[in-house]
Amino acid sequence: MSAELDRRKRHAVDVSLDDLPTLQLEDVADESEGTLVARGAAYAKEYAVVQGKATTLLKNLAVTQVALRVKYDDMRGQSGAYRAVVADMYAGLGLPEERVDQMQATVRYHIGNIIRRHMTPRELEEAGLRPETPIERQRDERAARAIVLQAHKVTKAVEESTPPPRSRKKAEGDNSAQPAGHVVKATADHLRLAEVALNMLGKFDRNVIKTHMTDGQRAQLDKELRDMERRIASLRKLTQKPSSKG
Template sequence: MPTLELDDLAGEGEAALVARGSAYAREYARIQGQQTTLLKNLAVVIVSLRIQRGDLRGASHEYRQIVADMYRAAGIDPDNSTNLQSAVRWHIGNLLRRAATPRELERADLKPTSPLERLQDARKVDAAIVKAAKVSAAADAAKSSRKKGTKTEPDVGAAIKATADHLRLAKVAADVLGKLDRHVITKDMADGQRKALDRELAAMERKIASLRKLTAPPAKG
């Protein structure tokens, strides 16, 4: 389909332009739907090839050559198929996590979570961090107000709010910690990054231990 210029449509009236625009939009929507199906089907083919060759990761030279030949037979130069391969990789990743067992994924050094799950987790992490920042800011503001002796609300109300803030902060902190991925820590992090994370976790442990001395129920007897 040739790309239009404004001069090409200079002689068309409003009704003709609207009809042309509707046709283009309809064709675009049709192609988009077909693209998704074709990408998913291509992913099934590629995962099938990996399973047949016992190469779930698709890292061997033989497998890569087969896929390159497949693209070349379709008239697609592998060196210029970045967008296609990136789009297919998403579906491959999701399909692999449904087709392989956790042990098979581990042997292939693949993350146990799919690209879709990682995207969802990333969004949850972002939301947890934003929530933590908001709750922390609210708690800091209340604490500052109490220190200055500001009478913006009754003392009983301030105590109730401070109590609720502390419970919310603890819940948010637990949520954020729960988002740490074991695979990322063991497989993706460099040694220096793991050491840095370990220092942060150790500091958390000390702070938690200090706070738990205040929350632990008194010993009986």
């Protein structure tokens, strides 16, 4: 192993960012294996260093913008004065608009995390800001997507395990009409579907409903919830034991 490292060191490639050209395949076609490996390792190392510095720079840029929001008493960053001074900050960069947009999107992500470390829940609520950090929202969004995907899979499984209407009529009162394994799978799928439905309801964010929805959106959600209640009540008639008569 040490002999291999020594061989690579002898073929070390100097990678400098001061005047870094874009390589073409013909530029390295005649290089030896050792030189190519050393060159690749040097580029990878330099990239890691640059990425680390870039993250720190963007976090520091986010701190300056949070400080500006404090000075303008505008923690949401929506006032004309704040927007103008930040626009001036980026105006002289001389970068393509797409790169500036990407940079600002990353900075806003860091701003969201910084603000929620320095403001109390009450201050966030008064400013009209959600208490969750962007990191927490990303985690919640991933969990919500996973639940939706699971719901799709379980729903499909239930549809496949449920007999068509004609077969269902034949099966009424005659459990032998379907294989035992099919019945077991169908019942298990229905229990999984109920579990998924409960998990999805657990993902509703009270703060979003209370603070961020419009009156029309809340009315639409209320209608959907009423429909859910009716369907649940109808299904519970099948799951509850009949009351004993005298």
